[in-house]
Amino acid sequence: MSNVNITSKGIKRILKRYNAEQAIAEYIWNGFDARANTINIRYKANALGKLDFLEVNDNGYGIDFNELKSKFEPFYESEKTIEIAVPANTSVMHGKNGVGRMTFFTFAHDAAWLTTFSSPEGLRSGEIRMSAERLNHYEPSQLTVPMAEETGTSVTFRNLLISEAYMQDVVIPFLVEEFCWFLELNSPKEYRILINGEALDHTINIAEKESLIIPDETSDTVFRVVYIQWKKALHRELSKYYFIDSRYNEVYKDFTTLNKKADDFFHSVYITSDFFDDFSFKNGDNDQQEVLFGRSKAAPEYRHLIKELGKYIQARRRPYLRAFGAKMVDRFEADGIFPTYPNDSEKLRKPVLEEMLISLYEKEPKLFTNLNTDQRKLFVRMFDLLLISGEADKLVTLLEGITELDDEERIELTALFVKTA
Structure with a gap:
């Protein structure tokens, strides 16, 4: 019998940001962290639709009983609310601090781990039990014979708090x-x-x-790229480049150039090449030793790749933003955001104003985020008045007082306003 060094209520306060679907996801991450390639979730409901049984199985390396303390005792004196962090530059060891194993209280009263792991003496198995009422207490018992012919872990949850409908409508989409x-x-x-x-x-x-090839003309290097635009956000992952070697191992990941833009253009870019078999992702711009004895970010092939990828995803984003901008203008019309035009000659301004708003959204969607109805009206009618005055080119100076613009954005917006004025 072992105890975690904090009260059960304290653990629940620490993990209070977790709901059932997030908790179930953590058990899947635990399996992938254990180098599993298959996670099997099984559940069964009764006639009333409530879950009687839920199980998460993985074929990873199991839980070594010599490491139970680090796996089941991650809490000490701090009761500060936490959220399990996502690794910044790699997709492995998502849940390395182990706190995810205690989140089952969000959807079940009891959890039991049956695990098989390798030891110097061969395969060994063990069982660990925990209750939601006593999260600071776990009961491990090592078994006399291995319970499986391969390593892996099965977590079984009993006395469940969620229904079959919740699994289908909430958990699985999550x-x-x-x-x-x-x-x-x-x-x-x-x-x-x-x-x-x-x-x-x-x-x-x-x-x-879409799949594409980016060759480097100065060498024989070829980068095989898979670009994906997602319908919905990727929760905590955000939009990233994934760099993959010839053995299909991820060696590094980093944010794309469009990750921090204020729109719903969720995307991932996967780049595979033997160029990354011997590569250092340290900032090698001033490190000539990296360049001489291995590939780095200072390599011309890498610089060429990043430049071409930046141009590519910019081109993929533009049509998406323009279509979204057109829908935004339609909503403005339905919500009465546009000014009224009392005569036919003034109505001719409206298509010009609409085109300006769509083009502006295409270039800087962040200008339209977090605006309430009154702010939208003020924003749109201010543009309309500047069109009347013939001073649309001065809008860039005005926009710089609202949001930060880099040199490229400033040039593009100036050209846009001169064109539509």
């Missing part, structure tokens, strides 16, 4: 958005999440997918 990018990243390795034996279809979140 898992698609949580893991779609990760399953796509590891598709060459055939990573899978099974729900009652059926593979979770992460492709239902794909809005657009």
